[in-house]
Amino acid sequence: xxxxxxxxxxxxxxxxxxxxxxxxxxxxxxxxxxxxxxxxxxxxxxxxxxxxxxxxxxxxxxxxxxxxxxxxxxxxxxxxxxxxxxxxxxxxxxxxxxxxxxxxxxxxxxxxxxxxxxxxxxxxxxxxxxxxxxxxxxxxxxxxxxxxxxxxxxxxxxxxxxxxxxxxxxxxxxxxxxxxxxxxxxxxxxxxxxxxxxxxxxxxxxxxxxxxxxxxxxxxxxxxxxxxxxxxxxxxxxxxxxxxxxxxxxxxxxxxxxxxxxxxxxxxxxxxxxxxxxxxxxxxxxxxxxxxxxxxxxxxxxxxxxxx
Numbered sequence: 001x002x003x004x005x006x007x008x009x010x011x012x013x014x015x016x017x018x019x020x021x022x023x024x025x026x027x028x029x030x031x032x033x034x035x036x037x038x039x040x041x042x043x044x045x046x047x048x049x050x051x052x053x054x055x056x057x058x059x060x061x062x063x064x065x066x067x068x069x070x071x072x073x074x075x076x077x078x079x080x081x082x083x084x085x086x087x088x089x090x091x092x093x094x095x096x097x098x099x100x101x102x103x104x105x106x107x108x109x110x111x112x113x114x115x116x117x118x119x120x121x122x123x124x125x126x127x128x129x130x131x132x133x134x135x136x137x138x139x140x141x142x143x144x145x146x147x148x149x150x151x152x153x154x155x156x157x158x159x160x161x162x163x164x165x166x167x168x169x170x171x172x173x174x175x176x177x178x179x180x181x182x183x184x185x186x187x188x189x190x191x192x193x194x195x196x197x198x199x200x201x202x203x204x205x206x207x208x209x210x211x212x213x214x215x216x217x218x219x220x221x222x223x224x225x226x227x228x229x230x231x232x233x234x235x236x237x238x239x240x241x242x243x244x245x246x247x248x249x250x251x252x253x254x255x256x257x258x259x260x261x262x263x264x265x266x267x268x269x270x271x272x273x274x275x276x277x278x279x280x281x282x283x284x285x286x287x288x289x290x291x292x293x294x295x296x297x298x299x300x301x302x303x304x305x306x307x308x
Contacts, residue, residue: 001025001154003069004054005045006083008035011100011127012073014134015159017043022158029054051083055090067121067151068095076103076253084111093119096148100125102254105178108143112173121148122173126180137161141183142169143176185258185272188251190228192275198232202240212236249282 001024005016008030016026020043029048030036040047048054058068068091074080080103087097097115099108099122108124115122126141127133138159142149149156149169160166170179201209215233219225255276262269284290297303 002027002058002060002066003071003155004029004048004058005071005073006030006051006054006087007073007101008032008039009073010131011133013039014131015071015073015100015138016045017134018137019155019158020044024155024158027054027057051087052090055087068092069098069152069155070096071098071100071125071155073100076101076107081107088115088118088120091118091120094121096121096123096151098123098125098152099177100127102126102180102184102252103177104253104257105143105174105176105181108177109174112144121145121151123148123152124173124176126176126178126183128180128183133159137166140167141176141179142167143171143173143178144169145172181254181257181261184252184254185269185276187228188255188258188275188279189271190226192271192278194224194228194232211240247282249279251276251279251283255279 003019003024004027005012005019006029008016008028012028012030013035016028016039019026025046026043027046027048028036028039029051033049036045036047036049039045046057048057055068055070058070060066070087070091072080072083072087074083080099080101084097084099091097097120099111103111103124105124108122112122112124121144123142123144125143127138128141129136129138138161140156140160142152142156144152146169156167157163170176198211198215201207201211201214212233215229215236219229219233255272259269259273259276262273294303294305298305
């Protein structure tokens, strides 16, 4: 089996390595020629000099009727949209495009319908696993038709932790990215809960808690044990003060989409919403609302205003 991987960053590059370990041929392209050359030398990937070249190299002489499969691992939004627009004229009826990035599920539904009009299959693959996916495998939530899912099954089995787990065809086009969106919203809430609890423990100076000890303890038979806790425990072993880390937390976009969807459905999601809002608060360098609060307290109560 052969497919093209467009976008060879942290996720895409490691997915190529995992696919090659499983014996699947991969044609790879990235704007960084050094990355392409490196993966070709390391993993036996077939190097491509452009997207056109990648699609051309998908042809398998022994199976001329085999569909061309192109897997995109690109940032959501314009990079994926632009690439898909340029890619579509290179494909034919029966070929398949997979979007493994964090695209909005509504965009995936639109793109799937657009490609279907031209007889091209589409799969939206919600992909979780991060930089650990190479060794541990990726959790894959995929949306698409049953026929497209069957074609991609060997690829999904190779990328997953095991052939019989860690991947699933969860519904029609859009379902893969929607389930990944909710997955990331839940992730925000779990991370926020761990962060707040550990902050409280650190603040209780009379007990002088060893946070590395406690988080390691919780990893074993505790109700709150999780991979997030595992990673936190490992990180705290080396440094509990975190003085070199700025108190700024980015948000990838999927947390925002989750909260918007909760509003659209009229379903309360206060934990997920507040976790997202806390990230916004960490990003507020101007602190204008806090300045206003201080002004108000001074105005009605004569409370002191702290100068900067």
